[in-house]
Amino acid sequence: MTTTAQPASRFGTPRAAGGFVPALEGMRGIAALGIVVTHVAFQTATTSPEWFGRILGRLDLAVALFFALSGFLLWRPHAAAARGLGAPRSVWRYWLSRATRILPAYWLCVTLVLLLLPGATGASTTTWLANLALVQVFVPLTLAEGLTQMWSLSVEVAFYVLLPFVAIALSGLRGRLARARVPLLLTVSAASLGWAFVPIAAPEHISHTNWLPAYIPWFAVGMVLAELVVSAPAFVHRLGAHRVAMGVLAAVAFGLACTPLAGPAGLAPAAPWQFAIKIALGAITSFALLAPLVLGEGRHRLLTSPAGLAIGRWSYGIFVWHLAVLASVFPLFQTPAFGGNFVFVLVVTLAGSIVVASASYALVEEPSRRAVDRLLNRRSVNRSTTARESGSVATPSATTDTTKGS
Template identity: 35%
Template sequence: MTELTTDHETYPGLDSLRGIAAIMVVGTHVAFWAGHYTHGILGAMTSRLDLGVAFFFVLSGFLLGHPFLLAMAEQRQLPATGRYLWKRALRIVPLAVIVTVAALALLDDNAGATLGTWVRNLTLTALYIDGTLPAGLTHMWSLATEIAFYLVLPILMWAFARLLCRRGWNPRGIYLALAALCVVNVVWLVEVAPHRIGAGQWLPAYLSWFSVGLAYAVMTIERRRPGGRDRYQFWTTLAAMPGTCWVLALALFAIAATPIGGPILLQAPTHTEAVSKNLLYAVIAGLIVLPSVLGPTTGTRYARLMGNRVLRHVGHISYGIFCLHLIVLHAVSSQLDLPVFQGNGWQLFGATLAVTLVLSEIAYRVVERPSMRLKNLRISRSKTHAAAAATDATTHH
């Protein structure tokens, strides 16, 4: 995979953050399996490593929203929705299908899965039908939510272009719209999520996280415009101090691990707890992502660290890590005879991560990269048809 890019810049640090986020997700699930959540403040912090999902959502908002927003700023036509969705499908669907089939077919806990279970999970719609997910696939709720964002994004960007930027680039209007999405997020958590099974994991419950990424996309566009660096001096100064960003993020993370962030096990949170955790995660993820978006991408120790080839490669295979790790966790715990809630967290984490990294590397080379080579297939076909039509017209003329 090449560097994460927008139209004019590259952001190598975002690869590394994606790898860190994937490992955090592995860590929180292993800690749950080992029964570590209830072991004091450190155990509570392992329960909050699901923060990795917030990283993924912020990154998606930034990287996927940027091309649309840049087109608005430059008064160009928005990117073609068909091509955008084709690339997203190639990126997500092949490995998701393989992992779903493997989990349903190989895990004993899923023996006797009905046809309906297969259909709901292969289409990633279980979250919206009965709210339950089978063993080895419980983490796929976040993929279903991310796909919902993929589908909504072109509509949202069309609305921004038509309603907010019709007479020219309007960053203030976009910021206000993103703030409104955050309000929708809060209202959803308070008024809808408690009354509908699974609704707390639907897209509206995470609009604040995606909005942070979209806001960063606007900032990167704005700072290249005349006077942009002066208008965003606070943000660029903060981004140039990654140590400060991380310290602030860790302090907020510690707060999120207290009862302010809600229960550490699977009990339903109160309205206040749900909103507090959601917004804390948005701010924490925003602080961690900020230096790699608005800060220097070369020439500093932090930039060199985040641009490390090994760490970036972990980011390249992070989708495989995310998809595969729960199946591996089930298999490893069975092979090593490490029952659920019986401790051995470090042993279980080391074995699970090692096996997952190997399988993810294989998946990256055998499934993901070959699939992404098809991203220009539709364009190639269109060019072929256009060339044939031109030749035919010339011949007849």
């Protein structure tokens, strides 16, 4: 008889497949703000003193935090199912959930930017199609002004699409064999650090380091944490739950990422070994920031404050809209791009992005989610009614939707 290990944290229960973790919502908001800061720093040419400029530039590792959050939240149902603690949603419901979460606000942003933003108007049909289809990292010269940050969303959507197939590939590692899942994820992550060294003949103006394989470690960090929260307690759980130790680890990893070890400042291309180090340090930083929240008590005064939760709730909109807002700030206030005024431009961009993001959430994102929920509930009711009328007894599906998603 196989026994299921007791969970390592308060999230290691059948509800681990979809329980809401408030601190992670706040952390998502912090990641969104970090991306805004790093883009404002670049657009205002804030590079001095050098150490300060490097810190601001390396806040682009907030993308690693976004990817790790997605990895954790979306892998939880599969990690729990491998230990008999629930079942993931069906693949089609999962994909529909992801599409509903991402596409409505994204398509609206792309449409308005390409139609109205002066630096992006007149875009070619190829640019329109590449952006609407989220394949701009594969199509040369399609990252339009106000939309250049979407390369990371393209990578994340590729992860969303492939995740169910990864789950199928690991479906045999269940019960006692589930302990092999974390070493396997770590092995694949380590191997992917060599992606930048692979000689791929990509089209001109396209870098293969902007494709999903380059960022597997950032997603895998979250997946590993998802496995740990439903695993038997061990030293790694106690270490990960220790806020001081993880805080020091995050500070050291991020500090090293701000040095030339992780590549030059700005948008200058990094050598393959520097890119690999940046990815590794981004993964370590993300692990250290998230581990105490999911392996410990999960409490954090700032992240779970009303303001922290609100910013987290609007974080996707902040990410999607902030570059369009930033591009509008310069002409609106007659401030030249790359001409300094970092603090002023940052404050105005943050304020504008939060206002637009809150409207996007209230008018686009949340109504879209509710509409799809109503559709799915109606289908479930109709299916149950049909089963009763036919005299059959409906049984729970092995792919019951138990998670709300990220």
